[in-house]
Amino acid sequence: PKPRGYEFWLMAEARKRNPRILLDCLPWSYPGWISSPFSQDSADWYVAFLDVARKHYGLKMDWVAAAWNEHGTDLNWIAKTLRPTLDAHGYADVKLQAPDEDNKSWLIFDELEKNPAADKVLQAVGYHYPSKWGPELEYEEKHATAKAIASGKALWSSEEFTYSGKTWEKSMLLAQCYNKNYIRSRITKTEVWCMLSGIYPGIGYSGVGLMEAQTPWSGYYEVWPATWTTAHTTQFADPG
Numbered sequence: 001p002k003p004r005g006y007e008f009w010l011m012a013e014a015r016k017r018n019p020r021i022l023l024d025c026l027p028w029s030y031p032g033w034i035s036s037p038f039s040q041d042s043a044d045w046y047v048a049f050l051d052v053a054r055k056h057y058g059l060k061m062d063w064v065a066a067a068w069n070e071h072g073t074d075l076n077w078i079a080k081t082l083r084p085t086l087d088a089h090g091y092a093d094v095k096l097q098a099p100d101e102d103n104k105s106w107l108i109f110d111e112l113e114k115n116p117a118a119d120k121v122l123q124a125v126g127y128h129y130p131s132k133w134g135p136e137l138e139y140e141e142k143h144a145t146a147k148a149i150a151s152g153k154a155l156w157s158s159e160e161f162t163y164s165g166k167t168w169e170k171s172m173l174l175a176q177c178y179n180k181n182y183i184r185s186r187i188t189k190t191e192v193w194c195m196l197s198g199i200y201p202g203i204g205y206s207g208v209g210l211m212e213a214q215t216p217w218s219g220y221y222e223v224w225p226a227t228w229t230t231a232h233t234t235q236f237a238d239p240g
Helices: 007-017 040-057 075-088 108-113 116-121 134-138 146-150 168-185 225-234
Strands: 063-065 095-101 122-128 154-161 187-193
Touching: 007 040, 040 075, 075 095, 075 108, 075 116, 095 154, 108 116, 108 122, 108 146, 116 122, 154 168, 168 187, 168 225
Parallel strands: 063 095, 095 122, 122 154, 154 187
Antiparallel strands: none
């Protein structure tokens, strides 16, 4: 495959600024030629993606999500197809995370107890919005279970939302989220969208994110308070 889009360029620029930054990826959809999201075809597609990152941009990916965004995963596919395929193509050091669901929080640990092969190769578990948001931060139903925390696996909030990072009020909610994810659930990675919003005014989710560039071709962008809220954490918490 030929490289396209801006994501690889963005990752390469991030690596220049911080060589220790960790890179990972998550499929939101699949090409039409893939027979199933959890098949040999999809495992080969993962390899093709990693090949483009390495050959065209000199990027070594640290993690991939062995899942389909908010559609879960297949543990047998992870253990019997994806992991062996990555290993056979020189990506044995790329770690796997799953299931990237926004419900059934942390129940994958019940499944992993019954599937030791998958448990062995899955190195992190990520769910979306484990602390809910805003006033709902106090709700308990999505916090990591005792079984999850005792597992020894890395626990992630693999999708969080900023609303608008333009105001300090909303940015303080993001700060609460970072803190409570760790305090309550021992979550050591929180992924926020969108880092840089290029959504036109009037379109859904316009104005969310850490920064905004509605006309990126002009070179104009705005750095919002949410960026400094995030920096407050990342300045003393190193990647990994």
